[in-house]
Amino acid sequence: MSYIRVSYLTEAKNLEQKAESVAVGMTVGSWTDLPAAKKETLQGHLGKAAGSHILSHTEDGLERGIIKVDYPVANFTYDIPSLLTTVFGKLSMDGKIKLVDIDVPESFSSHFSGPKFGIQGVRQRLNIQDRPLFMSIFKSCIGLPLNELVEQFKFQVEGGVDLVKDDEIFFPDERAPFFDRIEAYREVIQQSGREVLYAVNLTGPVTELVDKAKRAIDKGANCLLLNVLPYGFDILSELSRHPDIQVPIMAHPALAGAFYPSPDYGIAAPLILGKLMRLAGADLVLFPSPYGSVALPREEALSIATALTEEKPGLLPSFPVPSAGIHPGMVPVLSRDFGLDHIVNAGGGIHGHPDGPVAGGQAFVEAIKATQSGIPLEEYDNGPLQTAIKKWGVVK
Amino acid sequence: MSYIRVSYLTEAKNLEQKAESVAVGMTVGSWTDLPAAKKETLQGHLGKAAGSHILSHTEDGLERGIIKVDYPVANFTYDIPSLLTTVFGKLSMDGKIKLVDIDVPESFSSHFSGPKFGIQGVRQRLNIQDRPLFMSIFKSCIGLPLNELVEQFKFQVEGGVDLVKDDEIFFPDERAPFFDRIEAYREVIQQSGREVLYAVNLTGPVTELVDKAKRAIDKGANCLLLNVLPYGFDILSELSRHPDIQVPIMAHPALAGAFYPSPDYGIAAPLILGKLMRLAGADLVLFPSPYGSVALPREEALSIATALTEEKPGLLPSFPVPSAGIHPGMVPVLSRDFGLDHIVNAGGGIHGHPDGPVAGGQAFVEAIKATQSGIPLEEYDNGPLQTAIKKWGVVK
Numbered sequence: 001m002s003y004i005r006v007s008y009l010t011e012a013k014n015l016e017q018k019a020e021s022v023a024v025g026m027t028v029g030s031w032t033d034l035p036a037a038k039k040e041t042l043q044g045h046l047g048k049a050a051g052s053h054i055l056s057h058t059e060d061g062l063e064r065g066i067i068k069v070d071y072p073v074a075n076f077t078y079d080i081p082s083l084l085t086t087v088f089g090k091l092s093m094d095g096k097i098k099l100v101d102i103d104v105p106e107s108f109s110s111h112f113s114g115p116k117f118g119i120q121g122v123r124q125r126l127n128i129q130d131r132p133l134f135m136s137i138f139k140s141c142i143g144l145p146l147n148e149l150v151e152q153f154k155f156q157v158e159g160g161v162d163l164v165k166d167d168e169i170f171f172p173d174e175r176a177p178f179f180d181r182i183e184a185y186r187e188v189i190q191q192s193g194r195e196v197l198y199a200v201n202l203t204g205p206v207t208e209l210v211d212k213a214k215r216a217i218d219k220g221a222n223c224l225l226l227n228v229l230p231y232g233f234d235i236l237s238e239l240s241r242h243p244d245i246q247v248p249i250m251a252h253p254a255l256a257g258a259f260y261p262s263p264d265y266g267i268a269a270p271l272i273l274g275k276l277m278r279l280a281g282a283d284l285v286l287f288p289s290p291y292g293s294v295a296l297p298r299e300e301a302l303s304i305a306t307a308l309t310e311e312k313p314g315l316l317p318s319f320p321v322p323s324a325g326i327h328p329g330m331v332p333v334l335s336r337d338f339g340l341d342h343i344v345n346a347g348g349g350i351h352g353h354p355d356g357p358v359a360g361g362q363a364f365v366e367a368i369k370a371t372q373s374g375i376p377l378e379e380y381d382n383g384p385l386q387t388a389i390k391k392w393g394v395v396k
Numbered sequence: 397m398s399y400i401r402v403s404y405l406t407e408a409k410n411l412e413q414k415a416e417s418v419a420v421g422m423t424v425g426s427w428t429d430l431p432a433a434k435k436e437t438l439q440g441h442l443g444k445a446a447g448s449h450i451l452s453h454t455e456d457g458l459e460r461g462i463i464k465v466d467y468p469v470a471n472f473t474y475d476i477p478s479l480l481t482t483v484f485g486k487l488s489m490d491g492k493i494k495l496v497d498i499d500v501p502e503s504f505s506s507h508f509s510g511p512k513f514g515i516q517g518v519r520q521r522l523n524i525q526d527r528p529l530f531m532s533i534f535k536s537c538i539g540l541p542l543n544e545l546v547e548q549f550k551f552q553v554e555g556g557v558d559l560v561k562d563d564e565i566f567f568p569d570e571r572a573p574f575f576d577r578i579e580a581y582r583e584v585i586q587q588s589g590r591e592v593l594y595a596v597n598l599t600g601p602v603t604e605l606v607d608k609a610k611r612a613i614d615k616g617a618n619c620l621l622l623n624v625l626p627y628g629f630d631i632l633s634e635l636s637r638h639p640d641i642q643v644p645i646m647a648h649p650a651l652a653g654a655f656y657p658s659p660d661y662g663i664a665a666p667l668i669l670g671k672l673m674r675l676a677g678a679d680l681v682l683f684p685s686p687y688g689s690v691a692l693p694r695e696e697a698l699s700i701a702t703a704l705t706e707e708k709p710g711l712l713p714s715f716p717v718p719s720a721g722i723h724p725g726m727v728p729v730l731s732r733d734f735g736l737d738h739i740v741n742a743g744g745g746i747h748g749h750p751d752g753p754v755a756g757g758q759a760f761v762e763a764i765k766a767t768q769s770g771i772p773l774e775e776y777d778n779g780p781l782q783t784a785i786k787k788w789g790v791v792k
Contacts, residue, residue, distance in 0.1 A: 026565070029536035045539035074568060075538055077599065081626035082567040089564055089623065089650030093684050093720075099654070140425035142471055143441035168485055169422070171478040172470060203473065206630040207603050227485060230477035232628025234602040254485030258495070262658035288489050324489075 003070035004108060005050055006087045007101040009263075011062040015052035019067035023047035026091055027075060047071050066100070078111030080233035080280055088267070100268040102275065106313050113241040115283045117248045118316025119309070119341050122283055125222070125248070126162050126195050131372045132331075132340060134364055135163035135321065137347035139357075141201075142169060146176035146184055152357070153185050157192050159350065159361015163284075163343065165225050166201035168252040178203075178212075179219050186220040199225035199250040199284075206235050214244050223248050226282075229255040229272075233280045240281020250321075251282035260300075269300050274307025278318045284343065289322035291330055291395065298337070305338055321345045328385055329377060329394040331367035344368060354387055363388035399466035400504060401446055402483045403497040405659075407458040411448035415463035419443035422487055423471060443467050462496070474507030476629035476676055484663070496664040498671065502709050509637040511679045513644045514712025515705070515737050518679055521618070521644070522558050522591050527768045528727075528736060530760055531559035531717065533743035535753075538565060542572035546580050548753070553588045555746065555757015559680075559739065561621050562597035564648040574599075574608075575615050582616040595621035595646040595680075602631050610640050619644050622678075625651040625668075629676045636677020646717075647678035656696075665696050670703025674714045680739065685718035687726055687791065694733070701734055717741050723788035724781055725773060727763035740764060750783055759784035 012018035024031045027047035050068040058064050076082045088099045123129055136156040141149065156164050182200055189196045202224045204212055213224055228236050228251045239245055253273055260269035273287045285308055290298035305320040320342045327349035334344055344364060353360030366385035370377050377385060377394050408414035420427045423443035446464040454460050472478045484495045519525055532552040537545065552560050578596055585592045598620045600608055609620055624632050624647045635641055649669055656665035669683045681704055686694035701716040716738045723745035730740055740760060749756030762781035766773050773781060773790050
């Protein structure tokens with residue numbers, strides 16, 4: 001039999017007993033009192049305690065620590081709503097308990113397509129192999145007419161970015177409609193003579209997103225941005241597995257902070273922004289960087305990146321995009337922390353450059369070149385990068 | 397101009413300034429430095445601080461309390477993903493902050509259909525006006541063959557329930573397929589000679605749920621159960637507004653505990669299980685009762701019920717279903733706390749009755765009758781209720 005192993009951080013008089021009670025309660029409901037015939041029927045659906053580990057004792061004398069429970073794969077359909085409902089639906093409401101990890105066997109994950117492009121697929125589209133990619137965020141989108149957004153887009157492309165993403169709060173867009181943006185930016189990209197991926201914010205009724213994505217691609221869209229958590233993981237799975245959707249999907253972490261930051265409740269960041277995003281098929285995943293004001297603890301941010309990229313049979317890796325508070329002086333630290341395969345993603349660090357957004361982009365391009373060549377940023381050419389460093393410094 | 401007022405519980409050096417910074421940062425991004433022409437363009441999208449209220453000071457000398465921000469309705473499309481992304485997408489990841497309330501004006505809510513049946517619609521379907529309704533939960537579902545589930549269903553109907561719901565973790569159902577259950581239970585209901593609503597667990601790919609619901613109704617389904625949070629609010633909105641889906645929708649709170657229990661993070665229970673469920677169109681909403689082991693603080697449970705039922709122009713009220721830990725001895729307290737318009741929902745309190753599930757149901761029916769007649773439970777007839785009281789007592 002094949003099991004999904006789930007780890008929780010919780011408190012109980014006795015963690016081992018708690019694991020056993022969850023294993024039974026969250027699967028077949030009750031066990032010891034069942035007649036033998038029923039036990040035989042239900043055996044294949046019974047969860048099993050898979051260990052516990054005390055981390056500390058609370059003031060009330062409770063054990064606090066990790067419990068592990070094995071759920072039979074037979075209890076799930078192959079989708080994330082089934083997974084989350086079964087392992088944390090009711091249990092999430094049962095006192096102090098945080099869902100920290102889910103390990104699915106290949107017999108489960110093989111039913112998910114995972115990222116269609118992954119890191120290599122995105123790199124191939126851009127024809128860039130030897131450095132981190134560089135992405136920019138619009139300064140703002142909502143309420144602006146198309147011509148102003150096209151201007152912003154041009155500045156970003158001129159500055160040398162590889163990817164540009166819409167603002168995730170760009171919903172009503174009458175002044176710069178979805179399909180018109182795609183076409184207008186596509187023209188800018190063509191004029192630039194190189195490939196740039198534009199992640200257009202895919203919004204609307206959840207049941208219309210697949211069709212809207214297909215039409216977007218027909219109009220020339222080459223990347224999609226999705227607020228995965230507000231829409232639900234399942235639509236990401238459907239988009240990623242759809243044969244007509246042949247462009248990378250970028251997952252925005254909007255709402256993730258409603259899940260991960262509490263030590264006692266919710267769902268850990270490496271699971272909700274790492275494993276589940278990858279399983280559901282995000283090619284690129286934004287998550288809070290460990291540096292800026294909207295920050296994650298360093299270890300947690302690195303764990304997200306690990307979950308997105310570690311070897312998993314049948315699943316391509318997703319591109320980690322540590323975001324928020326990124327300026328050119330952080331590029332060496334980003335490379336140290338995330339290696340070659342990450343995306344340098346900046347907003348204020350581009351638009352806030354003293355010489356404007358084109359110089360802002362160029363400063364990052366220079367910082368990435370310097371870092372890849374092993375040159376300390378301060379010693380690079382006297383150009384946009386040095387101006388950026390004067391403003392923001394270099395993070396060591 | 398029309399605004400959505402959003403309240404957050406947060407900490408900051410200065411809450412008033414925090415409200416202002418959120419109002420600008422989460423709408424147009426920046427303001428004071430913008431040229432006049434751009435201000436004119438963006439004025440209609442600019443958020444406004446709408447007050448703050450200090451509740452305490454933290455050990456670090458920060459102000460802790462409520463901030464209120466008004467977001468222009470013009471910043472939203474009329475759906476809950478847009479609402480949550482805009483008011484709490486990025487902000488959820490910005491330190492200690494909990495989304496506690498959202499007040500939408502009628503100019504926004506009028507674009508939602510809300511509950512199609514509401515309390516009165518459900519009552520009319522059952523032809524019961526003068527008492528709380530009574531619902532039962534299967535003892536367990538997963539892995540059981542249809543004939544055993546039909547037996548469980550019969551016992552529940554014989555016991556006198558008005559509604560029966562599937563187990564929310566009932567996903568793989570090869571031994572008792574979705575459409576077969578609907579037909580088999582429908583027959584039991586018809587044989588009983590009275591109406592009973594059976595909430596069948598609607599599962600599958602999110603984009604297929606509307607079609608599956610329609611087919612279920614064609615097969616005789618008279619109620620649908622949905623794990624709203626794992627699937628995302630938007631599919632609930634779509635089901636509720638669909639003209640062919642003419643049966644009540646019951647929202648299960650699965651995963652809600654990943655959002656509401658932390659004092660510092662997440663989304664408050666009365667918002668996520670109350671207001672948003674109603675706005676999205678749930679006719680019946682399960683939420684943790686203030687009594688059992690899976691318990692909410694009493695005030696919070698009552699606030700959910702208030703959010704589901706208080707007068708709102710253009711929105712029918714949703715039926716409150718305080719759940720978990722309910723036994724017959726709690727019926728008077730349920731009535732005291734939730735009034736006439738609630739649903740007495742029990743699982744263990746029915747199946748655990750010493751004389752079996754039929755007596756278990758009858759005990760509740762008696763408890764409801766006694767309570768409606770003002771008779772103390774202990775003084776009611778010497779039947780199943782008295783046996784239940786001997787086991788579980790009477791809660792005062």
